[in-house]
Amino acid sequence: MATIAEALTLALDHHLAGRLAEAQQLYNRILDVDPDQPDALHFLGVLAGQVGEQALGLQLIARAIAQRPEAADMHANSGNIRRSSGQPEAAVEDYRRAVALQPDFAEAWTDMANALRGLGRSPGAIAALERAVTSTPTLAIAVERLGALRHEEGRLLVEQGRGTEALRPLARAAELLPLEADVAFLYGNALFAMGLREDSTLAYRNALAITPDFPSAAFNLGIALGVVDQLEDSARALEQAARLDPRHLDAIDRLVIALALLGRDDEAAVWGERALDLKDRTAMDTAPALPPLTARPRGAEQRRRNVIAFSLWGGQPTSAQPVGTHDPAEIVRQTVALYAGWSCRVYHDGTLAADRLSELAAAGADLVAVAADAPTGGPYWRLTAADDPTVARFLCRDWDALPSADGKAAVDDWIASGRPFHVLRDGVLHTEVMSGGHWGGVAGLLPDLLPLAERHGAAEADRAQDHRFLRRIVWPMIRDHALVHDRAHPRHGLPFPTP
Numbered sequence: 001m002a003t004i005a006e007a008l009t010l011a012l013d014h015h016l017a018g019r020l021a022e023a024q025q026l027y028n029r030i031l032d033v034d035p036d037q038p039d040a041l042h043f044l045g046v047l048a049g050q051v052g053e054q055a056l057g058l059q060l061i062a063r064a065i066a067q068r069p070e071a072a073d074m075h076a077n078s079g080n081i082r083r084s085s086g087q088p089e090a091a092v093e094d095y096r097r098a099v100a101l102q103p104d105f106a107e108a109w110t111d112m113a114n115a116l117r118g119l120g121r122s123p124g125a126i127a128a129l130e131r132a133v134t135s136t137p138t139l140a141i142a143v144e145r146l147g148a149l150r151h152e153e154g155r156l157l158v159e160q161g162r163g164t165e166a167l168r169p170l171a172r173a174a175e176l177l178p179l180e181a182d183v184a185f186l187y188g189n190a191l192f193a194m195g196l197r198e199d200s201t202l203a204y205r206n207a208l209a210i211t212p213d214f215p216s217a218a219f220n221l222g223i224a225l226g227v228v229d230q231l232e233d234s235a236r237a238l239e240q241a242a243r244l245d246p247r248h249l250d251a252i253d254r255l256v257i258a259l260a261l262l263g264r265d266d267e268a269a270v271w272g273e274r275a276l277d278l279k280d281r282t283a284m285d286t287a288p289a290l291p292p293l294t295a296r297p298r299g300a301e302q303r304r305r306n307v308i309a310f311s312l313w314g315g316q317p318t319s320a321q322p323v324g325t326h327d328p329a330e331i332v333r334q335t336v337a338l339y340a341g342w343s344c345r346v347y348h349d350g351t352l353a354a355d356r357l358s359e360l361a362a363a364g365a366d367l368v369a370v371a372a373d374a375p376t377g378g379p380y381w382r383l384t385a386a387d388d389p390t391v392a393r394f395l396c397r398d399w400d401a402l403p404s405a406d407g408k409a410a411v412d413d414w415i416a417s418g419r420p421f422h423v424l425r426d427g428v429l430h431t432e433v434m435s436g437g438h439w440g441g442v443a444g445l446l447p448d449l450l451p452l453a454e455r456h457g458a459a460e461a462d463r464a465q466d467h468r469f470l471r472r473i474v475w476p477m478i479r480d481h482a483l484v485h486d487r488a489h490p491r492h493g494l495p496f497p498t499p
Contacts, residue, residue, distance in 0.1 A: 004030055008039055020047055038067035042074050049081035057081045072102035080111060088115045099131070106136035113145065125149060133176075147176035151183050154190065163193040174203070181211035185220070192224055200224045208240075215245035222251070226258060234258050242271070249278060253431055260428050268428045269488045275431040276492045279471055280479070283433060287476035290447065293420070297444030303392040306342045308335055309385035310365075310397055313378035314351030326402050329363040335403045336364035339411075342395070347381035349374075375454045379436050379466035383449040391443040398437025401426075405499040410485040411440070413497050420445055421482035428488040433475045436466045446477060 011026035027044040030037050045060030061078045068074065079094030095112035099105050109132035116125040129146035132139060154170035157163070170187040177183050188203030204221035208214055222238035225231075235258040241251035252275045259268035297303055312328060332344050346365040348357065350372055361367055370381050385394040395411065397403075407424065414422035421441035423434045430438070456469045486493030 004034060004037060004040075008043075011040075012043065015043060015047060020051065023047060036063070036067055038064040038071070038074075041067070042071070042077065045081070046077050049077075049084065054081050054085040070101055072098040072105050072108065075101065076105065076108040076111060079108070079115070083111070083115050083118075088118050091115045092119075103131075104135040106132040106139045106142060109135065110139065110142045110145065113142075113149075117149070122149060122153065126153065143176050147173050147180065147183065150176065151180070151186065155186055158186065158190055158193070163190050166190045167194060174206075178206075179210055181207040181214055181217065184210065185214065185217045188217070188220060188224070192220070197224050197227050201228065201230075204237075213244055215241045215248055215251070218244060219248060219251045219254075222254060222258070226254070231258055231262055235262060235264075242274075246274075247278060249275060252278070256429060256431055265428050265488075272428055272431045273489045273491055276433060276489055279431075279433050280475075280492075283471050283475050284479070286472065288473070290473070290477060293445045293477060293481065297392075297442055299389050299444060302389055303444060305388075305391050306393045307345050307385045307388070307391050308339060308342050308395045308397055309382035310344065310346045310399065311348075311378045311381040312346055312352065312360075312399070313349045313370075313381075326399075328399050329359045331399060331402055332360055332363040332365045335397070338403050338405070338408050345385060347378075347384060349378070376450060377465075380450065380453040380469075382436070383453060386441065386443050386446060387448045387450055388443060393440065394443050395422075395440035396437055398435075400437065406496040409497040409499045413485070413494075414440075414483045417483045419481055419483045421478040423478075423482050423484045423493070425484070425486040425489065425493060430486070430488070432467050432471060433479075434470045436470060439470070441478065441482075446474070449474070 007026055007030050011023045011030070014020075014026065015023035024044065024047055027040045027047070030040040031044070034040070041060045041064035045057040045064065047057075048054070048060060049057035058078060058081055061074055061081070065071065065074050065078070075094050075098040079091040079098065082088075082094060083091035092112055092115050095108050095115065098108040099112070102108070109128045113125040113128035113132065116122075116128060126146065126149050129142055129149065132142035133146055136142070150169040150173035154166040154173060157166035157169070167190050170183070170190050173180075173183045174187045184203050184207035188200045188207065191197075191203055192200035201221060201224045204217050204224060207217040208221065211217070218237050218241035222234045222236075222241060225234035225237055235255060238251050238255035238258055241248055242255055245251065252271055256268045256272050256275065259265070259271065310328070310332075328346075332346070335342075335344050344365045345368055346360055347368045347370050349370050357367055368384070374381070382396045385391050385396070388394075393415075407426070410424060411422065422439060424430075424438040425432075425435075426438060452473055453466075453469055456465065456473060484493035485496050487496055
């Protein structure tokens with residue numbers, strides 16, 4: 001006859017191998033001989049829990065604990081059955097008893113973390129997993145779950161705008177899960193947001209080393225490298241992002257800028273043409289249903305004025321804060337002199353000083369005050385000229401450069417062409433199909449633009465929203481009716497004429 005110890009060993013072999021019927025038979029035989037044998041009670045209780053008899057399993061383990069109350073594994077297995085039977089709070093108490101008896105019981109800490117997580121108590125789950133990993137750094141399941149929870153904790157903090165607080169959990173997640181590209185990527189984002197730009201490049205490089213086809217990591221690496229003045233590396237990373245995701249417009253636009261700053265204008269122009277192709281195709285594919293252009297301007301008899309429209313609002317440069325080497329008053333003076341028969345109209349808000357407004361008026365500008373509660377932002381105000389029933393032709397312009405003779409010649413060519421709209425792209429960096437300060441048209445053909453802009457601006461409020469509005473809403477309406485002059489992208493427009 002086998003001894004009880006031998007029978008237990010054989011029963012456990014069956015149990016661990018999944019031969020549950022054989023194990024159960026042996027456990028019962030042992031208990032026939034010794035009804036209070038704690039190990040047989042314990043393991044038979046575990047087996048009962050495995051086959052869905054949780055109540056019986058808890059009774060058997062409770063009898064075993066009565067015989068051996070200091071056995072941490074018995075309390076832990078009681079917790080496992082309670083957790084599987086929908087009693088997470090009771091399970092947590094069992095796990096607490098187990099780790100009180102055996103503080104380095106990593107598996108019990110891990111199981112406690114799972115129960116706490118199920119109760120929505122993530123901080124407690126994280127603390128339990130930290131204890132598990134400290135006790136047994138090689139326990140893979142604890143390491144993985146702790147890394148995942150630290151990652152989630154950091155991601156939520158980033159989404160809440162609490163970047164400083166996110167750094168510690170994300171750093172821990174990156175330490176625990178060094179082969180998880182998403183963790184490295186988010187850690188890089190948090191570092192960048194906190195101004196640790198050099199450190200963020202290391203995190204992004206790590207993400208790309210793990211997952212080379214990770215366009216967002218390549219793009220963010222390119223941005224971070226540009227910020228720390230590593231332009232060559234920045235261009236390489238941005239090109240990688242653009243090749244990984246050929247529809248990544250931000251990557252392509254940023255790559256054009258990087259190449260231009262490096263003096264590689266030919267390459268910048270090639271990528272710029274890709275950006276224009278993609279933006280044109282996307283705009284036409286996703287254009288909303290809008291009324292067709294009218295054949296003749298509305299109220300044509302009242303339209304007698306040709307207007308060059310600018311917007312100027314608080315925070316923009318004035319003559320006290322010049323744009324480059326030019327101030328708005330000088331731009332107005334030269335525009336009035338160059339464009340005979342046109343008037344310069346400056347839409348402005350109430351934040352500009354009276355002397356600045358007087359200077360613009362003296363230079364020849366017609367000043368139009370915009371209400372403080374205007375529903376659209378400054379970049380849209382110049383569109384008012386397109387909606388004005390007294391305007392025959394309008395040009396929308398920016399403060400970024402003095403007017404040029406070949407720009408005026410391009411406007412003359414447009415008027416002579418008989419086409420109702422005109423778009424200028426003035427250099428290699430102009431990769432929008434149309435930008436707010438480089439287009440014009442015959443007024444009264446388009447639907448009123450400001451109401452459309454108001455709806456668009458409310459949905460997407462950021463500094464580039466007016467460019468997207470023109471691309472998505474206006475470009476599809478004027479594309480086939482516009483003369484385009486483009487200095488850098490010959491497939492997308494005519495060269496500027498020689499004056």
